[in-house]
Amino acid sequence: MTTKITNKYVVQRTWRPMPIIVRGEGIYLYDEDGNRFIDSSAGSSVVVNIGHGVREVVDAMYEQSKLVTFAAPHLFTNLPLQQLGQIVADRAPGSMRQNCRTWFGCTGTDAVDSAIRLARQYWLARGVVSKYVTIARWQGFHGNNVAVAGLHGHTGRRKSYYPMFQDVPHIPAAYCYRCPFELKYPECRLKCARALETMINQVGEENVAAFIAEPVVGAALGAVPAPDGYFQVIREICDRHNVLMIVDEVMTGWGRIGHWFGIEDWQTTPDIIATAKGMTSGYTPLSATIAKEEIWQAVEDTKAPFLAGHTMNQNPVSCAGAIACIGYVEKHDLIGNSVRTGAYLLQELKKMVAEFAILGDARGKGMMCGFEFVKDKETREPFDPKLKVSSRFEQECLKRGVSTFPCTGCVEGVAGDMVMVTPPLITTPAQVDEMLGLMKEALRAMQAELM
Numbered sequence: 093m094t095t096k097i098t099n100k101y102v103v104q105r106t107w108r109p110m111p112i113i114v115r116g117e118g119i120y121l122y123d124e125d126g127n128r129f130i131d132s133s134a135g136s137s138v139v140v141n142i143g144h145g146v147r148e149v150v151d152a153m154y155e156q157s158k159l160v161t162f163a164a165p166h167l168f169t170n171l172p173l174q175q176l177g178q179i180v181a182d183r184a185p186g187s188m189r190q191n192c193r194t195w196f197g198c199t200g201t202d203a204v205d206s207a208i209r210l211a212r213q214y215w216l217a218r219g220v221v222s223k224y225v226t227i228a229r230w231q232g233f234h235g236n237n238v239a240v241a242g243l244h245g246h247t248g249r250r251k252s253y254y255p256m257f258q259d260v261p262h263i264p265a266a267y268c269y270r271c272p273f274e275l276k277y278p279e280c281r282l283k284c285a286r287a288l289e290t291m292i293n294q295v296g297e298e299n300v301a302a303f304i305a306e307p308v309v310g311a312a313l314g315a316v317p318a319p320d321g322y323f324q325v326i327r328e329i330c331d332r333h334n335v336l337m338i339v340d341e342v343m344t345g346w347g348r349i350g351h352w353f354g355i356e357d358w359q360t361t362p363d364i365i366a367t368a369k370g371m372t373s374g375y376t377p378l379s380a381t382i383a384k385e386e387i388w389q390a391v392e393d394t395k396a397p398f399l400a401g402h403t404m405n406q407n408p409v410s411c412a413g414a415i416a417c418i419g420y421v422e423k424h425d426l427i428g429n430s431v432r433t434g435a436y437l438l439q440e441l442k443k444m445v446a447e448f449a450i451l452g453d454a455r456g457k458g459m460m461c462g463f464e465f466v467k468d469k470e471t472r473e474p475f476d477p478k479l480k481v482s483s484r485f486e487q488e489c490l491k492r493g494v495s496t497f498p499c500t501g502c503v504e505g506v507a508g509d510m511v512m513v514t515p516p517l518i519t520t521p522a523q524v525d526e527m528l529g530l531m532k533e534a535l536r537a538m539q540a541e542l543m
């Protein structure tokens with residue numbers, strides 16, 4: 093396989109030369125030399141839920157482009173935006189269904205930023221001016237601007253900017269494989285969830301506006317779902333202390349884990365949801381901050397606008413793309429496929445972990461799975477970060493025609509190598525076999541070097 097040097101006038105996500113991708117179809121990407129890559133992470137990362145090259149999404153965006161592509165959001169609304177608001181409300185979880193409004197932005201980061209702003213603006217509207225703190229979790233990820241770097245708990249992605257942001261209190265991750273409390277589920281009685289109450293008490297309920305968490309932790313842990321019962325406990329604590337519950341569904345939304353929204357797996361209704369990625373499957377940028385009607389109503393009653401606007405918010409072409417993507421998920425029962433093929437994927441990943449001495453754990457929900465490298469299966473000791481094990485896996489896979497999403501930092505933010513396995517929701521069991529077959533070849537090569 094040949095690799096060409098990419099344009100020297102652009103800055104890429106890595107300094108390495110990269111293949112130039114010229115076409116995508118289904119779960120496959122093709123570079124300009126005709127090399128084929130299985131997209132095992134649905135883009136970087138967990139984005140292309142419906143797969144690449146779906147003509148009807150492109151057509152829907154083209155049709156809208158012919159009508160109007162931009163109309164100043166401070167003066168006008170547009171039809172795709174209004175339709176999409178209804179579509180989201182019809183699919184929102186629990187008591188949010190048809191009882192919510194949505195603010196549409198561009199990126200997952202701005203959906204999260206808008207969520208914490210909304211929480212603050214809500215408490216101001218209610219006259220509770222002291223509530224401003226958002227509590228988050230270690231080894232969670234919520235986005236990539238400076239403000240959100242203070243919020244998320246992904247050590248590697250926040251360290252360099254530490255003096256520049258306002259830090260927030262973090263509680264430990266819900267991570268059974270390396271339980272921060274060294275307890276076992278269910279005897280632990282979900283101490284990781286109950287830690288929220290301790291933190292609220294310590295910070296002072298009067299200061300805490302919201303708590304934020306991902307239902308399945310993505311980049312910071314490599315597809316670790318919260319244990320059963322976790323979010324029910326969180327909900328109860330939030331209610332008792334007048335704290336808004338925000339779920340970050342930037343990865344887990346839109347069918348990825350077997351529901352429109354991942355939080356449904358815990359039969360819980362949050363107050364605010366931040367979502368993006370799968371909503372448009374990467375065909376166009378769009379994100380959403382969805383909140384219960386009473387929250388928006390309280391803000392509206394103050395007559396002050398919601399102050400999180402960006403120029404490109406509420407774009408009609410992006411909204412048309414989202415409508416087509418959501419329709420495609422429905423028409424092809426991709427949520428059902430996420431459950432069915434996701435179960436097969438996890439089963440095969442567990443077998444793969446059993447087969448290789450350098451793998452310690454496979455986990456996931458629906459089609460959001462991952463696995464973790466270990467130096468020692470018994471003690472769960474991670475590899476030395478200097479060995480860059482997950483990056484090596486990425487390169488070994490790329491050579492064999494699989495694109496992957498490696499992650500690091502599951503061990504106290506400073507060590508630990510994980511890989512997310514989150515292919516498009518259209519993936520078949522046969523394609524899972526093909527993908528894992530190539531990953532195993534890569535693992536065999538690595539195991540020979542590492543052990």
Ligand SMILES: Cc1ncc(COP(=O)(O)O)c(C=O)c1O
Pocket residue numbers: 137199200201202204233234235236306310311340341342343368369
């Ligand atoms: C859970 C979660 N929240 C927020 C974000 C930020 O989204 P974006 O990269 O679109 O800004 C990400 C990105 O990976 C994410 O995984």
